Each structure stands twice: as C-alpha cells, then as structure tokens.
Amino acid sequence: MSTILFDSGIFGPINSRRFGKSLGLNLLPSDKKLCNYNCVYCECGITDLTDKNYSMTELEPMLTALKERLEANPDELDYITLAGNGEPTLHPYFGEFVAELSDIRNAYAPKCKIALLTNATTIDKMTVKGAIKYIDEVQFKLDAGSQAVFERINKPVGIVNLRDIVEKLSKQTIDVVIQSMFVRGEVNGESINNTSFEEVKQWIGHLNKIEPQRVVMYSLDRDTAYKGLEKIDLKELEVIAQRVRLEVGCEVEVF
Ligand code: SF4
Numbered sequence: 517m518s519t520i521l522f523d524s525g526i527f528g529p530i531n532s533r534r535f536g537k538s539l540g541l542n543l544l545p546s547d548k549k550l551c552n553y554n555c556v557y558c559e560c561g562i563t564d565l566t567d568k569n570y571s572m573t574e575l576e577p578m579l580t581a582l583k584e585r586l587e588a589n590p591d592e593l594d595y596i597t598l599a600g601n602g603e604p605t606l607h608p609y610f611g612e613f614v615a616e617l618s619d620i621r622n623a624y625a626p627k628c629k630i631a632l633l634t635n636a637t638t639i640d641k642m643t644v645k646g647a648i649k650y651i652d653e654v655q656f657k658l659d660a661g662s663q664a665v666f667e668r669i670n671k672p673v674g675i676v677n678l679r680d681i682v683e684k685l686s687k688q689t690i691d692v693v694i695q696s697m698f699v700r701g702e703v704n705g706e707s708i709n710n711t712s713f714e715e716v717k718q719w720i721g722h723l724n725k726i727e728p729q730r731v732v733m734y735s736l737d738r739d740t741a742y743k744g745l746e747k748i749d750l751k752e753l754e755v756i757a758q759r760v761r762l763e764v765g766c767e768v769e770v771f
Contacts, residue, residue: 519561519739521549521601525578533771534732535595535631539585541578541617542600543607545570551602553635554671555659556703558741560601565673575613579620586624596621597631598651605634611643618650629653633695637676639684648690655695655732656685661718665710669699682722691729698735698753701745711748716756723764731760734771 527540544550548570554563582596596617598604607613614630621628629652636656638644648654658681660666666678685692696719700709709715723731733756735748750770757768 519559519741521547521560523547525573525575526581527600529593532595532597534769535597535629537593538595538597538631539582539593540597540599541582541604543573543575543598543604543610543613544601545572546601549602550606551635552606552637552673552676553603553657554673554741555697556669556671556708556740556742557697557699557736557745559738560741562741563602563671563673572607575607575609575616579613579616582617583620583624586620586628590625591627593625593628595629595631595653597633599633603635603637604632605638605641605644605647611647614647614650631655633657635670636681636685637672639688653693654690655693657696658682658685658694658719658722658726659697660710661715661720661722665708665715668703668706668708669697669710678722682725685726685728688726692726693730693732694723694726694728695732695734698733698748698756699745700748703742703744708745711752711756716759720760720763723760723766728764728766730767730769731757731764732769732771733757733760 522542523546525542529537529539532538549560551563631653632651633655659669663678698711733753753770757770760768
C-alpha cells in the first residue's frame with residue numbers, strides 16, 4: 517500500500533460511513549498535496565512546499581460537470597464533500613467556488629448536502645468565513661490537547677498555536693463538528709500519542725471551550741505519510757468517547 521493523491525477534481529462517489537453516498541471534490545492540484553499541515557497520518561503523503569511547480573484544479577469545468585451530473589440524477593448523492601489533496605480552503609477562489617456550488621446544488625439537487633473537511637487554520641479569513649455559511653456540515657480537525665502533541669501529530673508549517681485554533685473554533689456561529697484522529701507510535705525517533713489520560717484531558721478541555729455540536733473520532737484506515745503508527749482499536753476509542761459524552765455532553769461518533 518502507499519499514500520494516494522486524487523488525480524481529478526471529482527472523485528467517487530464512495531459509500532462513506534460518515535456521509536452516506538458522497539462525491540468528493542478536490543480543489544487542489546491533482547499531482548501534488550497542498551497543505552499547511554503535515555500530519556503524520558496523512559493519506560496524501562508528506563507535505564512538500566519547496567516544489568512550487570504545480571497548478572490548481574480548474575474550477576469552472578468541475579462545476580459544469582457537477583451540474584450535468586446533478587441535473588441527470590438529482591437523488592444520486594447524499595453529500596458533496598470538499599476534501600482532496602490537502603486543505604481545501606487554501607484554494608485562492610475557495611469562497612467564490614463554494615457560493616457557485618451552493619447555487620448549483622440548490623437548483624439541481626436540493627436534498628444533497630455539502631460538507632467540508634478542514635484543518636481550521638483559515639477560518640478567520642474573510643473569504644472562508646463567508647463561504648462556510650453555504651456549507652451544511654463543516655468538520656474541523658482537532659487531534660491534540662497540548663501544543664507539543666499538536667506539533668508532533670499535525671506538524672504545522674510555520675508557527676501555529678493550538679490555543680489560537682481553539683479560540684477561533686469557540687467563536688464560530690455555525691454548528692461546529694470536530695473530527696479527531698487518534699494514533700500512537702514512533703515517527704523518526706519521536707513518540708506520538710494523543711490517547712494518554714492527560715492528553716485526552718486537555719483535548720476535552722478544548723472541547724468544553726468550543727462546545728461542538730458533535731465529535732467524530734476515528735483511527736487509521738489507510739496508509740500514512742510516515743511509518744511507525746499504530747491503529748487505535750474501537751474499544752479504546754469508545755472509552756475516550758464516553759469521557760467526552762460525560763464531560764462535554766455532546767454527541768460523539770466513533771468510526
Ligand atoms: S490537514 Fe489533512 S490534508 Fe493536511 S496534512 Fe493533515 S490530514 Fe493531510
């Protein structure tokens with residue numbers, strides 16, 4: 517097995533446990549991952565920002581193809597999910613794209629929902645703020661309780677403060693869904709573990725501040741950017757989920 521890149525703008529549909537029949541949209545390059553994190557578990561491989569020789573997926577042909585598809589079969593999909601080869605909100609025309617996507621969905625397949633998977637780093641950008649109001653479900657990544665574990669697991673490019681991310685999430689006026697990946701292991705001689713009692717305690721502290729509508733917890737399912745990681749089994753995830761239900765009081769899904 518190896519990590520994967522989506523080689524087109526539209527991928528799937530897949531039968532997703534989280535989103536039902538879901539068509540994926542990749543706004544990012546088709547031959548390169550583009551992200552401001554470098555998560556150890558990323559299924560798109562390692563982030564390489566030194567290679568500037570890439571082009572973004574063209575958005576207009578993608579919207580045209582999508583419109584034709586929805587018009588031909590309005591009930592085919594449960595969700596259209598913005599994900600793909602990196603962080604979708606880094607596309608320079610993310611806001612405009614989402615507004616057009618929403619218009620097309622409303623016109624041709626009003627029952628189909630739109631979802632966004634984001635690492636939450638750009639949510640204070642005006643264009644992203646404006647766009648997320650068109651999206652039915654925004655899932656924000658939050659994998660760590662402490663700054664040290666955040667840096668080891670998500671490896672942000674540049675200086676990113678976990679508390680600032682939590683602060684921004686706590687100020688959202690939309691329903692916030694938190695998605696959290698749990699892993700253990702050793703990467704390049706560094707211990708990785710966001711499952712310890714103390715780390716989970718700090719993560720739950722962030723959840724209490726954010727007050728999410730729902731938390732989605734999962735562990736490894738595909739090959740990862742870095743070797744040396746261990747999948748956390750469902751039983752152990754359920755123990756953590758129960759702590760969230762009791763201490764935060766929100767809905768929790770474990771996959
Ligand atoms: S935020 Fe998502 S795309 Fe970016 S490195 Fe992490 S898992 Fe990969």
